[in-house]
Amino acid sequence: MMKRSILTGQRLVAVFLFGCVLFNYPVIALFNKTGELLDIPLLYLFLFGAWGLLIGLMAWVIEHRQE
Amino acid sequence: MLQSWVIASVSFAYLGVLFAIAYYGDKRADAGRSIIANPTIYALSLAVYCTTWTFYGSVGRAASTGIGFLPIYLGPTLMAGLWWFVMLKIIRISKANRITSIADFVSSRYGKSHLLGGLVTIIAVIGIVPYISLQLKAVSNSFTILLHYPDIVMPARAAAQPLLQDSALYIALILAAFTILFGTRHLDATERHEGMVAAIAFESLVKLLAFVAVGIFVTFFLYDGFDDIFDRAELVPRLKALMTVDDTGASYGSWWSLTFLSMLSIMFLPRQFQISVVENVNERHLARAIWLFPLYLLLINIFVLPIAVGGLLHFPDGSVDADTFVLTLPMAEQQEALALLVYIGGLSAGTGMVIVETIALSTMVCNDLVMPVLLRWKSLRLHEEQDLSWLLLSIRRWAIAAILLLGYIYFRAAGEAYALVGIGLISFAAVAQFAPSIVGGIYWKGGTRQGAIAGLVAGFAVWVYTLLLPSFAKSGWLSLSFISEGLFGIGLLKPQQLFGLSGLGEIPHSLFWSMLANIGCYVAVSLRRRPDVVETSQATLFVDAFRHTEGDQRSRFWRGSAQVQDLLPLIGRFLGPERARDAFLIYARRRGVASIDQLEANADLVHYAETLLAGAIGGASARVMVASVVKEEPLGIDEVMNILDEASQVRAYSRQVEQKSHELEEATAELRAANERLKELDRMKDDFMSTVTHELRTPLTSIRAFSEILLEDPKTNLENRRKFLAIIVKETERLTRLINQVLDMAKIESGNAEWHTADIDLREVIEESLAATSSLFADKRIGLEKRLAGDVPSVRADRDRLIQVMLNLLANAVKFCEEDRGRVTVRLFAEGGAARVDVEDNGAGIAEADQPTVFEKFRQVGDTMTAKPQGTGLGLPISRQIVEHFGGRLWVKSSLGKGATFSFTLPLDAGEARQEERRQND
Numbered sequence: 001m002m003k004r005s006i007l008t009g010q011r012l013v014a015v016f017l018f019g020c021v022l023f024n025y026p027v028i029a030l031f032n033k034t035g036e037l038l039d040i041p042l043l044y045l046f047l048f049g050a051w052g053l054l055i056g057l058m059a060w061v062i063e064h065r066q067e
Numbered sequence: 068m069l070q071s072w073v074i075a076s077v078s079f080a081y082l083g084v085l086f087a088i089a090y091y092g093d094k095r096a097d098a099g100r101s102i103i104a105n106p107t108i109y110a111l112s113l114a115v116y117c118t119t120w121t122f123y124g125s126v127g128r129a130a131s132t133g134i135g136f137l138p139i140y141l142g143p144t145l146m147a148g149l150w151w152f153v154m155l156k157i158i159r160i161s162k163a164n165r166i167t168s169i170a171d172f173v174s175s176r177y178g179k180s181h182l183l184g185g186l187v188t189i190i191a192v193i194g195i196v197p198y199i200s201l202q203l204k205a206v207s208n209s210f211t212i213l214l215h216y217p218d219i220v221m222p223a224r225a226a227a228q229p230l231l232q233d234s235a236l237y238i239a240l241i242l243a244a245f246t247i248l249f250g251t252r253h254l255d256a257t258e259r260h261e262g263m264v265a266a267i268a269f270e271s272l273v274k275l276l277a278f279v280a281v282g283i284f285v286t287f288f289l290y291d292g293f294d295d296i297f298d299r300a301e302l303v304p305r306l307k308a309l310m311t312v313d314d315t316g317a318s319y320g321s322w323w324s325l326t327f328l329s330m331l332s333i334m335f336l337p338r339q340f341q342i343s344v345v346e347n348v349n350e351r352h353l354a355r356a357i358w359l360f361p362l363y364l365l366l367i368n369i370f371v372l373p374i375a376v377g378g379l380l381h382f383p384d385g386s387v388d389a390d391t392f393v394l395t396l397p398m399a400e401q402q403e404a405l406a407l408l409v410y411i412g413g414l415s416a417g418t419g420m421v422i423v424e425t426i427a428l429s430t431m432v433c434n435d436l437v438m439p440v441l442l443r444w445k446s447l448r449l450h451e452e453q454d455l456s457w458l459l460l461s462i463r464r465w466a467i468a469a470i471l472l473l474g475y476i477y478f479r480a481a482g483e484a485y486a487l488v489g490i491g492l493i494s495f496a497a498v499a500q501f502a503p504s505i506v507g508g509i510y511w512k513g514g515t516r517q518g519a520i521a522g523l524v525a526g527f528a529v530w531v532y533t534l535l536l537p538s539f540a541k542s543g544w545l546s547l548s549f550i551s552e553g554l555f556g557i558g559l560l561k562p563q564q565l566f567g568l569s570g571l572g573e574i575p576h577s578l579f580w581s582m583l584a585n586i587g588c589y590v591a592v593s594l595r596r597r598p599d600v601v602e603t604s605q606a607t608l609f610v611d612a613f614r615h616t617e618g619d620q621r622s623r624f625w626r627g628s629a630q631v632q633d634l635l636p637l638i639g640r641f642l643g644p645e646r647a648r649d650a651f652l653i654y655a656r657r658r659g660v661a662s663i664d665q666l667e668a669n670a671d672l673v674h675y676a677e678t679l680l681a682g683a684i685g686g687a688s689a690r691v692m693v694a695s696v697v698k699e700e701p702l703g704i705d706e707v708m709n710i711l712d713e714a715s716q717v718r719a720y721s722r723q724v725e726q727k728s729h730e731l732e733e734a735t736a737e738l739r740a741a742n743e744r745l746k747e748l749d750r751m752k753d754d755f756m757s758t759v760t761h762e763l764r765t766p767l768t769s770i771r772a773f774s775e776i777l778l779e780d781p782k783t784n785l786e787n788r789r790k791f792l793a794i795i796v797k798e799t800e801r802l803t804r805l806i807n808q809v810l811d812m813a814k815i816e817s818g819n820a821e822w823h824t825a826d827i828d829l830r831e832v833i834e835e836s837l838a839a840t841s842s843l844f845a846d847k848r849i850g851l852e853k854r855l856a857g858d859v860p861s862v863r864a865d866r867d868r869l870i871q872v873m874l875n876l877l878a879n880a881v882k883f884c885e886e887d888r889g890r891v892t893v894r895l896f897a898e899g900g901a902a903r904v905d906v907e908d909n910g911a912g913i914a915e916a917d918q919p920t921v922f923e924k925f926r927q928v929g930d931t932m933t934a935k936p937q938g939t940g941l942g943l944p945i946s947r948q949i950v951e952h953f954g955g956r957l958w959v960k961s962s963l964g965k966g967a968t969f970s971f972t973l974p975l976d977a978g979e980a981r982q983e984e985r986r987q988n989d
Contacts, residue, residue: 008151009151009152012148012149012150012151012357013148013149013151013152015148016145016146016148016149019141019144019145019148020145023138023141023145023326024319024322024323024326025319025322025323028312028319028322029314029319032311032312032314033311034307034310034311036297036301038294039293039294039297039298040293040294040297041297041300041310041311042310043134043310043311043312044134044297044310044372047134047137047141048365048369051141051144051361051365052365054144054145054148054361055144055358055361055362055365058147058148058357058358058361059358059362062354062355062357062358065354
């Protein structure tokens with residue numbers, strides 16, 4: 001049985017809440033502009049960047065858990 | 068050239084590979100060497116979330132709403148962060164209760180209700196069947212498009228195929244065959260299909276590869292990378308608008324509600340529940356899926372926008388449906404192989420969804436819709452059948468065929484109608500209705516059966532009214548005035564502006580009203596009454612799932628009598644007699660019983676049997692069937708409450724036990740430390756023995772040597788005799804002193820020492836000690852300074868003992884001082900309620916590290932073996948014992964080369980406190 005590490009769970013919930021902030025108004029409104037960074041539309045870059053960041057955080061939390 | 072036989076044979080070859088994988092997976096599972104017991108395969112199989120609606124549809128959505136297609140995939144990513152708590156709980160509950168479908172889950176939670184199970188099944192079928200149609204349509208469209216290669220012909224404009232030449236029909240039939248083969252191979256109490264899961268994981272890889280291949284082709288070969296595509300899009304206003312979201316509250320609201328909707332879908336779509344919960348081999352696999360599955364979603368979405376923009380740039384006239392860009396772009400560039408790969412990718416996406424969804428739905432239809440009816444149908448005389456497992460399997464097979472046929476019929480009927488095209492999100496909104504009763508059910512014990520039914524019915528009704536019926540109207544099956552003017556022309560009842568709520572998209576609008584109705588009714592109706600017996604016991608099992616281990620709690624809620632001879636045939640009728648016998652044998656062995664006949668039919672066994680049965684026919688039916696062969700005594704609600712109280716007492720007790728064992732561990736550690744200490748003391752004792760014998764031997768040797776001289780040489784002159792005798796006497800005194808100290812120490816240690824306590828004046832004690840040691844000072848010509856305060860009150864102590872302490876300190880001071888230059892200062896003063904005596908010398912001093920050691924028994928600073936010991940090593944320990952006996956303290960302050968100060972204190976209040984005491988007694 002998977003031992004429920006409460007700390008891991010809390011870290012993941014923190015990532016969840018962080019993601020809720022990133023992918024919601026008003027943060028997306030900050031990037032919702034015509035304009036490009038590195039020749040890539042700002043919102044597209046932000047969404048995929050933030051998405052990748054969240055996945056990275058979750059991967060870090062999961063793979064560094066202590067059971 | 069892509070001729071129809073090429074496409075058909077590639078399709079069949081691919082399906083053949085799937086069959087092979089599934090067959091191999093099942094064989095390995097039977098051999099006990101699962102190929103899917105791997106977190107990566109689990110995460111891949113979860114990607115059944117991405118259907119043709121993703122594979123083809125995402126580009127279509129991106130072409131019309133731009134980046135607004137993304138929330139559907141951001142939601143699951145966010146939800147994955149909560150899986151650690153929520154999904155793990157659902158998995159554990161489902162495993163403990165052998166829950167095999169989402170309908171079974173809801174029905175079990177609210178007291179194993181047939182009505183609820185049936186309701187969930189009906190909602191799922193109505194919500195999902197059109198979605199299956201969509202897959203058939205997508206696969207058949209891609210086939211048609213590919214068939215016209217190198218021309219690009221939209222299927223919508225192609226002539227409708229007669230029934231028997233319709234590829235969708237054959238696709239449906241082949242999928243039905245596949246699903247029946249691998250979905251209902253045998254009845255399993257856990258309802259798992261390892262071969263099918265292996266095939267699904269493979270399909271997930273294929274569709275990802277195909278989509279990424281197209282993405283790379285369009286982005287880097289058709290155009291010059293991301294920057295080129297986006298630069299070109301910048302020049303076209305319509306395309307430029309795709310890069311942002313409308314900057315209005317409504318579009319942000321829609322963004323968030325789509326995210327929320329997809330968060331619920333990833334949990335409660337029947338196919339997701341099937342893969343993530345029912346097919347889960349090991350709950351540890353969930354951990355990696357938490358980040359691997361979102362990564363999959365990210366990879367399959369990176370190229371969506373570039374492909375959409377590329378397609379719109381490539382086909383500017385709008386003649387090509389954006390939903391087909393993934394396929395038509397390679398075709399337009401004469402990339403036959405790539406087009407074929409895309410087609411296979413789409414086939415993977417479609418078949419994966421259809422297979423899993425159909426298995427999930429057929430389990431629900433069989434266990435929660437058909438079986439309950441059949442079991443109640445007395446005239447069928449099912450209760451007389453010896454083996455019903457064939458019946459279960461054939462119901463499932465027929466259900467699979469019926470669901471796929473239903474999907475096909477809907478596809479034929481709807482065609483290009485909105486009711487099919489827009490079904491993706493509409494389906495999501497339907498399954499979102501399960502969320503309140505499931506999430507509420509695993510975290511809140513107050514939910515009741517009626518509450519769940521009310522919530523589901525209300526939410527579903529609102530969904531039908533605000534989403535399903537309008538989609539029918541847009542398809543021309545209902546009058547459009549239903550949308551524009553409302554039901555019966557009442558403006559407030561406009562289905563997409565209910566009660567005048569406007570400014571929201573249709574999905575956010577429907578989601579708001581249906582969730583309001585659903586949650587509102589669930590909570591309000593649940594709060595009308597206290598949960599009854601069955602609800603309470605099930606609520607405890609679900610809500611406290613992490614606290615219970617399997618079985619301990621469940622059988623507490625049951626009382627009655629049963630016979631093994633009744634239970635075994637009952638289980639045998641549904642699982643087959645062989646499998647039932649095996650299962651009972653396993654149970655018997657676990658209990659340490661040799662044969663089934665010796666089993667005691669207690670509450671545990673009844674629950675074991677019921678759980679076995681639940682795996683096959685669902686919780687509610689299993690309850691009814693088991694109840695039919697055992698005599699149960701119903702428990703009252705008060706009794707259930709008592710049991711729950713007891714359970715909490717048991718938990719408290721187990722916490723106590725845990726604490727006790729913790730204390731025990733601590734005690735063990737202390738004992739170990741004490742043992743170490745004893746060993747150390749033992750070693751010190753040995754050291755001491757060698758020191759003492761060394762000390763004893765030195766004087767003895769000289770005594771003996773001089774005695775022998777005197778004995779053997781009678782002519783020794785008088786002066787020498789006198790000298791030798793003096794040495795003998797001195798050495799004898801030294802021996803006596805040593806032995807006295809050892810005895811003294813032993814007496815103090817054992818508590819047998821005599822203490823003559825009296826009020827004494829410390830000045831007097833010091834003066835006397837100094838007088839006694841004055842010859843020592845004179846011998847080494849060491850200076851002495853006295854600073855004795857006159858106002859120090861008397862202390863309670865033993866005068867002789869204190870003199871012993873003083874003599875010891877003074878002798879030490881002299882011993883370590885150099886001749887001539889040595890200087891010793893003795894101070895006496897009162898300090899903080901105590902008399903303090905300092906003996907300071909300017910001798911060699913004691914290193915910081917050695918300071919604690921000098922007070923240890925049998926220890927001397929310096930090497931006792933080489934240097935001549937400067938004493939017995941008992942003086943300071945004895946002094947400390949004496950001072951501490953009178954409530955004082957003895958310590959040293961020193962640094963190497965700068966002399967040492969030995970100080971001790973004796974409490975002043977001892978005498979006064981006693982006088983105080985006496986006064987109070989008088």
